Amino acid sequence: MRKSLAIPLLILLAVMxxxxxxxxxxxxxxxxxxxxSGLAATSLISSESRISILNSLKLGxxxxxxxxxxxxxxxxxLSKTAFARHTWLSIVFLIPFxxxxxxxxxxxxxxxxxxxxxxxxIPALQGVEQYFFTFGGIVLxxxxxxxxxxxxxxxxxxxxxxxxxxxxxxxxGASRAYRTRRLTLPLLTSGYAIGALLVFVKTLSEYGTPATxxxxxxxxxxxxxIHRKASFMPVDFGGAARLSTILVGICITFWFLQNTISNxxxxxxxxxxxxxxxxxxxxxxxxxxxxTYIILLLIVSIGIPYFSIIMTxxxxxxxxxxxxxxxxxxxxxxxxxxxxxGLRALWNSFYLSAIAATLAAILGTSIALTTxxxxxxxxxxxxxxxxxxxxLPNIVLVIGMMIFWNLISRWIPLYNTQGMLILxxxxxxxxxxxxxxxxxxxxxxxxxxxxxxxxxxxDFYVKRKILLPLVFRGTLAGWMMxxxxxxxxxxxxxxxxxxxxxxxxxxxxxxxxQGSVSLGMSMAVICVLCTTLVLxxxxxxxxxxxx
Amino acid sequence: xxxxxxxxxxxxxLTCSLVFAQATTEQVxxxxxxTEPTLSGKVVVYCPSPNSLANKIQAGFEAKTGVKVExxxxxxxxxxxxxxxxxxxxxxxxxxxxSWSDGLKLIxxxxxxxxxxxxxxxKGWVDPQHKLYGYSASAIGVIYNTLxxxxxxxxxxxxGSAQYADDICMPDPLSSGSCxxxxxxxxxxxxxxxWKIIEDWKNDGLTIPGANAAALEAVMTGAKGILISGVDYNxxxxxxxxxxxxxxxxxxxxVINPRPAFILKTANNLDNAKxxxxxxxxxxVQKMIYEEYLLPGRSDIVASTRANVSDINxxxxxxxxxxxxxxxxxxxFTTLMGR
Numbered sequence: 001m002r003k004s005l006a007i008p009l010l011i012l013l014a015v016m017x018x019x020x021x022x023x024x025x026x027x028x029x030x031x032x033x034x035x036x037s038g039l040a041a042t043s044l045i046s047s048e049s050r051i052s053i054l055n056s057l058k059l060g061x062x063x064x065x066x067x068x069x070x071x072x073x074x075x076x077x078l079s080k081t082a083f084a085r086h087t088w089l090s091i092v093f094l095i096p097f098x099x100x101x102x103x104x105x106x107x108x109x110x111x112x113x114x115x116x117x118x119x120x121x122i123p124a125l126q127g128v129e130q131y132f133f134t135f136g137g138i139v140l141x142x143x144x145x146x147x148x149x150x151x152x153x154x155x156x157x158x159x160x161x162x163x164x165x166x167x168x169x170x171x172x173g174a175s176r177a178y179r180t181r182r183l184t185l186p187l188l189t190s191g192y193a194i195g196a197l198l199v200f201v202k203t204l205s206e207y208g209t210p211a212t213x214x215x216x217x218x219x220x221x222x223x224x225x226i227h228r229k230a231s232f233m234p235v236d237f238g239g240a241a242r243l244s245t246i247l248v249g250i251c252i253t254f255w256f257l258q259n260t261i262s263n264x265x266x267x268x269x270x271x272x273x274x275x276x277x278x279x280x281x282x283x284x285x286x287x288x289x290x291x292t293y294i295i296l297l298l299i300v301s302i303g304i305p306y307f308s309i310i311m312t313x314x315x316x317x318x319x320x321x322x323x324x325x326x327x328x329x330x331x332x333x334x335x336x337x338x339x340x341x342g343l344r345a346l347w348n349s350f351y352l353s354a355i356a357a358t359l360a361a362i363l364g365t366s367i368a369l370t371t372x373x374x375x376x377x378x379x380x381x382x383x384x385x386x387x388x389x390x391x392l393p394n395i396v397l398v399i400g401m402m403i404f405w406n407l408i409s410r411w412i413p414l415y416n417t418q419g420m421l422i423l424x425x426x427x428x429x430x431x432x433x434x435x436x437x438x439x440x441x442x443x444x445x446x447x448x449x450x451x452x453x454x455x456x457x458x459d460f461y462v463k464r465k466i467l468l469p470l471v472f473r474g475t476l477a478g479w480m481m482x483x484x485x486x487x488x489x490x491x492x493x494x495x496x497x498x499x500x501x502x503x504x505x506x507x508x509x510x511x512x513x514q515g516s517v518s519l520g521m522s523m524a525v526i527c528v529l530c531t532t533l534v535l536x537x538x539x540x541x542x543x544x545x546x547x
Numbered sequence: 548x549x550x551x552x553x554x555x556x557x558x559x560x561l562t563c564s565l566v567f568a569q570a571t572t573e574q575v576x577x578x579x580x581x582t583e584p585t586l587s588g589k590v591v592v593y594c595p596s597p598n599s600l601a602n603k604i605q606a607g608f609e610a611k612t613g614v615k616v617e618x619x620x621x622x623x624x625x626x627x628x629x630x631x632x633x634x635x636x637x638x639x640x641x642x643x644x645x646s647w648s649d650g651l652k653l654i655x656x657x658x659x660x661x662x663x664x665x666x667x668x669x670k671g672w673v674d675p676q677h678k679l680y681g682y683s684a685s686a687i688g689v690i691y692n693t694l695x696x697x698x699x700x701x702x703x704x705x706x707g708s709a710q711y712a713d714d715i716c717m718p719d720p721l722s723s724g725s726c727x728x729x730x731x732x733x734x735x736x737x738x739x740x741x742w743k744i745i746e747d748w749k750n751d752g753l754t755i756p757g758a759n760a761a762a763l764e765a766v767m768t769g770a771k772g773i774l775i776s777g778v779d780y781n782x783x784x785x786x787x788x789x790x791x792x793x794x795x796x797x798x799x800x801x802v803i804n805p806r807p808a809f810i811l812k813t814a815n816n817l818d819n820a821k822x823x824x825x826x827x828x829x830x831x832v833q834k835m836i837y838e839e840y841l842l843p844g845r846s847d848i849v850a851s852t853r854a855n856v857s858d859i860n861x862x863x864x865x866x867x868x869x870x871x872x873x874x875x876x877x878x879x880f881t882t883l884m885g886r
Contacts, residue, residue, distance in 0.1 A: 113765075113768070114770045115768065212757065215755060215756070215757055216754060216756060218754075218755070218885055228721060230628055231624045231628045232622075232624035232721045232722060235624065235628050235631050237628075317788070317789050317790055318767040318768055318790060319692065319768070319769070319790045319791035320791070321768065321769070341602075399632070402632040403632055406633055406635045406636045407636075409635070409636040410636070415633075415636060416633075494621070494625065495625070495628065495629075497619075499591055499593075499618065499619045500618055500619070510596070510598060510620065511760075512758075512760060512761060513622070513722070513757070513758040513759070513760050513761065514595075514596035514597060514758070514760050514781075515597070515760060516760075517760070
């Protein structure tokens with residue numbers, strides 16, 4: 001049965017992922033139909049590119065460090081102490097991740113800039129902008145965006161470490177420090193390596209923050225340079241493609257590195273007998289320091305940007321700032337009244353994301369199940385193709401898809417339809433489901449399946465009764481992630497949106513770039529409310545179905 | 548378990564029904580346009596901001612002709628990226644850009660057409676082959692925060708002096724076509740002296756907050772006091788809504804930037820595209836244009852909402868020179884700004 005699924009999957013992924021990238025790479029080495037390997041070489045060594053590449057690598061490194069520092073204590077609190085009972089915390093800490101980075105950066109800019117919201121409230125803090133509008137400021141904003149991602153990986157890894165192991169260590173006389181060093185950390189390494197790699201790659205391919213905040217301080221990054229070549233005059237797809245090829249190379253190198261680390265350090269910890277999580281009552285010291293940390297982190301990661309976003313959406317006349325009588329709901333009224341364009345944008349984003357997320361959940365789960373524990377080149381290729389989009393900056397994929405689907409539009413007229421946008425979403429975010437489901441499969445002990453077999457279950461029965469229920473959590477998490485990200489996705493939406501359509505992100509960006517910032521911010525508030533609502537509903541549902 | 552299967556099946560069914568529902572509503576009747584003046588079908592237009600003007604023109608044209616307007620709105624760069632990607636499969640019929648020099652770069656893709664109202668156009672706002680029509684225009688000015696500077700009339704060179712240090716900003720010429728045209732026009736008119744002035748601005752702490760609206764936002768909120776090279780229609784609209792900002796055109800002369808509209812050679816709906824071009828030059832649209840604080844393209848239309856072409860002192864520049872040299876000037880500019 002698996003064999004039969006492998007071939008259709010391979011073909012599907014080839015069309016979805018491999019062909020567009022191949023088209024792009026081919027395009028990057030040809031100029032007006034002629035092969036120009038020399039051009040690639042010049043782009044490799046141009047000093048401008050080198051600086052932006054170095055900036056991006058530096059940024060990726062620091063964001064991994066800072067987001068680890070932010071996430072580690074929290075992961076510990078939420079998995080090993082009584083704080084784990086406050087499940088709402090896990091949801092609240094998803095908000096920074098759900099906030100579109102370009103909006104969060106705008107919030108921070110409006111908060112800290114000269115005569116910004118902060119110095120209007122506390123005039124003594126004037127001059128703070130010289131500390132914020134620096135490289136450190138970008139690292140801070142991006143780490144505050146990506147630490148929930150890191151948190152998720154660290155927390156899951158910590159929860160899967162059975163307390164039995166720790167207790168065994170303690171009984172045998174190991175000190176707490178020794179247990180951390182020899183037990184917890186080695187067991188965490190595999191999960192952490194994946195998290196760190198993803199945060200690193202995400203930072204490298206992130207466009208929103210470098211474009212808003214980086215521009216202010218005059219720093220150019222990988223993605224801003226690719227974007228500049230791809231969507232500013234003079235348009236140079238070849239140049240964009242060449243830079244992208246370098247970026248792909250870097251990402252794949254790190255991916256191999258992570259793979260090696262994880263392979264050497266992964267242990268099957270799920271499905272052992274009697275694994276239970278006991279949560280001791282917190283001591284006063286843990287309670288106080290825990291709450292202090294959580295509240296501080298909430299203020300910085302959610303409080304400040306949202307204060308700024310909400311205030312901006314309420315201010316009537318921008319020039320007067322925070323001042324009594326200068327507040328109104330007119331931006332919201334406008335959002336829902338002017339030819340209902342705002343409403344249309346919300347509805348478009350809603351159903352496009354729902355369709356893309358559903359397709360991604362189905363396809364991603366099939367890929368993970370088909371390739372799990374399989375050796376052989378076709379399985380490896382399927383997995384690599386499915387995960388490749390995560391290694392690539394979104395703009396690279398989207399431009400490749402644009403060119404490819406235009407080339408074949410005579411036979412498959414998908415371009416300039418909503419199907420094209422759905423496909424772009426699907427390709428870009430397919431890796432989430434594959435990873436969530438794959439993660440569960442990796443940690444699942446084979447004993448469960450073997451037990452099923454021993455009791456005479458057929459292959460299909462084992463799948464239906466053991467495998468699917470176990471991985472369903474992963475499928476749902478994949479759906480949720482894909483939906484949330486698609487809902488506010490910017491790159492594909494602004495490039496392959498069919499003529500005459502508007503989505504949440506294109507609406508916001510247009511208002512930021514050409515219209516009214518207040519209107520854009522009010523849309524941002526509505527967007528986050530919508531995604532949070534979906535998240536809450538699904539979370540309620542997961543609780544019911546989880547084992 | 549069964550529950551889960553049901554949920555999955557429902558989601559799948561929902562997905563399919565949505566896809567099909569969309570597919571059926573998508574089908575626009577594409578009757579062939581005949582030689583008679585009655586039009587039908589659609590016209591695909593790629594155009595820049597302002598959004599409100601684009602929407603008004605769309606609604607007006609649909610009401611007048613019954614032709615459906617499918618519109619993509621984006622910056623010049625995004626429009627260009629689409630055109631580039633769609634080369635194998637052209638979709639757009641009419642393209643409108645925010646910068647005349649960008650129009651000149653695409654002139655080979657444009658089709659000549661003698662639109663109704665051709666002879667009423669401002670001098671030089673149609674190219675000699677009658678391909679590009681500057682149906683509207685924006686001018687570049689200096690925009691300042693009146694809470695910080697009650698009055699201001701400094702010339703370009705004076706804006707680089709120490710008294711405005713760290714208080715000046717400019718839109719990103721890479722995303723603002725009008726700002727790019729201003730810089731190339733400014734260099735065209737002033738040569739090396741122009742570069743010296745830009746260097747002074749840079750040494751005076753010139754920052755680039757983003758595209759036009761972002762730069763204007765910086766001045767409105769007071770993060771910066773003065774916006775060099777601001778697009779005037781944005782400022783007029785904000786002044787109208789009560790923002791504490793002012794606008795003037797410096798003595799040294801500025802750039803008026805006609806916004807070119809043209810029919811693509813590859814247009815699939817040619818008759819509709821021609822009717823759309825005629826409509827852009829009609830009294831109706833020309834009035835909409837100045838109601839949105841842009842300059843009308845026709846010389847016989849006087850804008851009551853803003854300064855007219857005759858009121859604005861322009862520098863001495865040549866569009867052909869600017870189109871040829873804009874890439875190298877932008878390179879020098881970005882290097883100068885240390886990006």
